[in-house]
Amino acid sequence: MSGAEAALPAEKEEESEEESEVLEESPCGRWQKRREQVNQGNMPGIQSTFLAMDTEEGVEVVWNELHFTDKKAFKAHEEKINTMFEQLVVVDHPNIVKLHKYWLDVKDSKARVIFITEYVSSGSLKQFLKKTKKNHKAMNARAWKRWCTQILSALSFLHSCDPPIIHGNLTSDTVFIQHNGLIKIGSVWHRVFANAIPDDLRSPIRIEREEQRNLHFFPPEYGHVADGTAVDIFSFGMCALEMAVLEIQSNGDSRVTEEAIARARHSLDDPNMRDFILGCLLLNPDKRPTAHNLLFHQVLFEVHSLKLLAAHCFINNQYLMPENVVEEKTKELDLNMVMAEIRREGRPAVQWRYSEVSFLELDKFLEDVRNGIYPLMNFAATRPQLLPRALSQPQEDPQKAKTPTPEPFDVETRKVVQMQCSMEMNEEKAQWHLTLLLILEDKLHRQLSYDLLPTDSSKGLASELVHYGFIHEDDCEMLANFLENAFHKHRSPPL
Structure with a gap:
C-alpha cells in the first residue's frame, strides 16, 4: 500500500470530526449550530442555548431554542409569535444584545422557535469584577462612569418606548x-417575552427561579402588578454599587444580606457617586430618578457635551471625508497656536495651545464614540420609541393555523462610514451605469453596480438597498442625498 493510500483513512476521520462539530444548520445555511453550550440566554424559558457560527459574516453567534410540546396550541398562536419576533428583530441599540434572526421549525407533534442572538465573548460583568478584585481594591472611576452611562443609555431607550419596556432582570x-469596553445588556426581553406567550403555551416553558445570590438586585415592589420602570432603576443602582466596590460579599451562594449592602454603601468615598447610587436605591419607587435624568447627573459628565456632539457629528458625516482626515489635519496645525482661551478680569487669561492636546487620544476617543461607548442619548431630548405592535396590543387568539412565513431579508445593523460612486454612460444601451462603493463601520467594503433606468430615483434606490439588507435603515436618507448629488452632477448638461 502506498503512503498516499495509507493517509486516506486518517483524512476521512479528521473530516468526520469536523462535521460532527456542526449539529444543525439554519434553513438558509447561514448559521451553523455547534455542540458547545453557552450561558447567554436572551429570553426566559429557553431550553437550549448553543454557540453557533455565522458563515456569512464569519463571527460567532448564539443559537437559542424554545420548545413547545403541544403542536396544536402552538399552531393556533403561530401568527402572534411570528409577528412578535419580526418586530423584535428590528430593535437595535449599541448597548443591547442584538436579536438577528428567527425561524419556526414544526415537525411531527413538536414545534420549535429558533432565534439567533449576538454573542459577547468577553463574559459577564460579574465575571469581570471577580477577576478585577484579585488585583484591585476598587474600580477605576473612569471605567465606572463609562459603564454606567452605557447601561443607562440602554435603559433610557427601553423606558422611552410607548408603552415602556421594563427589563425586569437586570443584574451583573x-x-x-x-473587549473594547462596550457594554451589552442581555435578557432584555425577559418580561416582555414571558407576557407575550399565551396561557395555553406557558405550561411547557421552563421558567427558572431567580438565583438566591441575585435577589438583592430586585426592589421590594418587584413582581407586583403596580411595578414599573423604577424596578430597573433599583437594579441598576445595585449594579453601579457592585461595579464601584467590585463585589458585595455574600455567604456562599446564599442571598446577599442588608448588612453587606450597607457596608458597601458606606465604603464609597466620592460624595457624588454615593448620592448617585443611593438615589437609585430608594425604597419608594416614585422617588427614584429616571434613567434619562440619571444620565445628566454630575458624576457621569466625563465628556463635555460640545465635544461629544462634535464627535458624533464627525462620525455621522465621515463618509464625506478621506479616511485619514484626522492625521492630515493635525499635520497642518501650528502647535503654538491658541486653541481655546478663558478671559478673566484683572487676571491673565487661561490659554490652551494645540501642543497640549494629544492627537492619539483624539483618535482613541473617536473610535470609542464609533463603538457606542459614549452614547449621545444623554444630551438629546427623550423621544418615545414605538413599541412593536405585537407586544403592545391585547392578546389575540386566531382560530385557524397559519403556515410559516418566508424568512425576511437580513436587516443590516452596521452603519455606512464612507461612500463613493461613479457613473459611466453605456453607449450601446444609451443608459448610465452606476457603481457604488460602501465602507461599513467594521471596515467591510461593499461594491454594488446597477444600470439606471429613466424612472429610477435616488430615494427609490436607497429604499431598495435598505429592503434587501445592503444598508442600515438610518443611512437611507443620507445615501439618497448622496445619490441625488451624483445624478445631478452627471446628468446635468454642461454649461
Whole structure:
C-alpha cells in the first residue's frame, strides 16, 4: 500500500470530526449550530442555548431554542409569535444584545422557535469584577462612569418606548462586556417575552427561579402588578454599587444580606457617586430618578457635551471625508497656536495651545464614540420609541393555523462610514451605469453596480438597498442625498 493510500483513512476521520462539530444548520445555511453550550440566554424559558457560527459574516453567534410540546396550541398562536419576533428583530441599540434572526421549525407533534442572538465573548460583568478584585481594591472611576452611562443609555431607550419596556432582570450576570469596553445588556426581553406567550403555551416553558445570590438586585415592589420602570432603576443602582466596590460579599451562594449592602454603601468615598447610587436605591419607587435624568447627573459628565456632539457629528458625516482626515489635519496645525482661551478680569487669561492636546487620544476617543461607548442619548431630548405592535396590543387568539412565513431579508445593523460612486454612460444601451462603493463601520467594503433606468430615483434606490439588507435603515436618507448629488452632477448638461 502506498503512503498516499495509507493517509486516506486518517483524512476521512479528521473530516468526520469536523462535521460532527456542526449539529444543525439554519434553513438558509447561514448559521451553523455547534455542540458547545453557552450561558447567554436572551429570553426566559429557553431550553437550549448553543454557540453557533455565522458563515456569512464569519463571527460567532448564539443559537437559542424554545420548545413547545403541544403542536396544536402552538399552531393556533403561530401568527402572534411570528409577528412578535419580526418586530423584535428590528430593535437595535449599541448597548443591547442584538436579536438577528428567527425561524419556526414544526415537525411531527413538536414545534420549535429558533432565534439567533449576538454573542459577547468577553463574559459577564460579574465575571469581570471577580477577576478585577484579585488585583484591585476598587474600580477605576473612569471605567465606572463609562459603564454606567452605557447601561443607562440602554435603559433610557427601553423606558422611552410607548408603552415602556421594563427589563425586569437586570443584574451583573445579564450585563456583558466586550473587549473594547462596550457594554451589552442581555435578557432584555425577559418580561416582555414571558407576557407575550399565551396561557395555553406557558405550561411547557421552563421558567427558572431567580438565583438566591441575585435577589438583592430586585426592589421590594418587584413582581407586583403596580411595578414599573423604577424596578430597573433599583437594579441598576445595585449594579453601579457592585461595579464601584467590585463585589458585595455574600455567604456562599446564599442571598446577599442588608448588612453587606450597607457596608458597601458606606465604603464609597466620592460624595457624588454615593448620592448617585443611593438615589437609585430608594425604597419608594416614585422617588427614584429616571434613567434619562440619571444620565445628566454630575458624576457621569466625563465628556463635555460640545465635544461629544462634535464627535458624533464627525462620525455621522465621515463618509464625506478621506479616511485619514484626522492625521492630515493635525499635520497642518501650528502647535503654538491658541486653541481655546478663558478671559478673566484683572487676571491673565487661561490659554490652551494645540501642543497640549494629544492627537492619539483624539483618535482613541473617536473610535470609542464609533463603538457606542459614549452614547449621545444623554444630551438629546427623550423621544418615545414605538413599541412593536405585537407586544403592545391585547392578546389575540386566531382560530385557524397559519403556515410559516418566508424568512425576511437580513436587516443590516452596521452603519455606512464612507461612500463613493461613479457613473459611466453605456453607449450601446444609451443608459448610465452606476457603481457604488460602501465602507461599513467594521471596515467591510461593499461594491454594488446597477444600470439606471429613466424612472429610477435616488430615494427609490436607497429604499431598495435598505429592503434587501445592503444598508442600515438610518443611512437611507443620507445615501439618497448622496445619490441625488451624483445624478445631478452627471446628468446635468454642461454649461
